[in-house]
Amino acid sequence: MRMKAPLCNVCLNSDILCMACKKKLDEGKITESDIKVSKVINEISKTFKPLKEVEIKKVIEGEKISVIVCRKGDGARLVGKDGVMIKKLSKLVEKPLRVVEESEDVREFIQNLVNPIPVIGLNIIYKPEKEVLKVIIPRGRKIPMSKGSFAEVVNLMFGKDSVVMNE
Numbered sequence: 001m002r003m004k005a006p007l008c009n010v011c012l013n014s015d016i017l018c019m020a021c022k023k024k025l026d027e028g029k030i031t032e033s034d035i036k037v038s039k040v041i042n043e044i045s046k047t048f049k050p051l052k053e054v055e056i057k058k059v060i061e062g063e064k065i066s067v068i069v070c071r072k073g074d075g076a077r078l079v080g081k082d083g084v085m086i087k088k089l090s091k092l093v094e095k096p097l098r099v100v101e102e103s104e105d106v107r108e109f110i111q112n113l114v115n116p117i118p119v120i121g122l123n124i125i126y127k128p129e130k131e132v133l134k135v136i137i138p139r140g141r142k143i144p145m146s147k148g149s150f151a152e153v154v155n156l157m158f159g160k161d162s163v164v165m166n167e
């Protein structure tokens with residue numbers, strides 16, 4: 001069993017990129033963050049077997065936090081017991097990381113992103129030039145990242161602007 005990542009298995013274990021992965025990087029299909037985080041996970045998977053089974057879809061690099069988007073069902077392996085694994089990974093990449101399982105469903109993805117805060121409403125605000133997603137969370141609660149990072153991740157995943165508001 002080998003982990004799957006946005007770059008190929010040869011490149012995961014090499015300091016230079018193969019022609020195919022280099023082309024993906026040049027075309028913006030993968031990013032430096034995809035490469036850096038995938039390599040760290042690959043390295044740890046050599047001693048921590050459950051990580052060998054994960055599939056990393058992409059890594060979204062926010063200003064203060066990066067989000068690892070993984071295959072559905074792989075979240076627990078990457079987070080580890082009591083968050084041990086994700087803390088270790090965060091330390092190695094020198095940035096807070098959050099794991100979110102991929103979903104085509106905007107609401108489900110956003111819920112995964114802000115867990116354990118419940119999303120109690122998701123509305124679309126129609127502005128003249130664009131649509132803005134309005135995410136409503138309970139009064140007095142805060143999402144586990146800055147609102148800027150949240151908006152950045154949602155924009156990178158779905159190409160939409162968003163705001164988080166308390167009910």
Ligand SMILES: [Zn+2]
Pocket residue numbers: 007008009010011017018019020021022
């Ligand atoms: Zn490659």
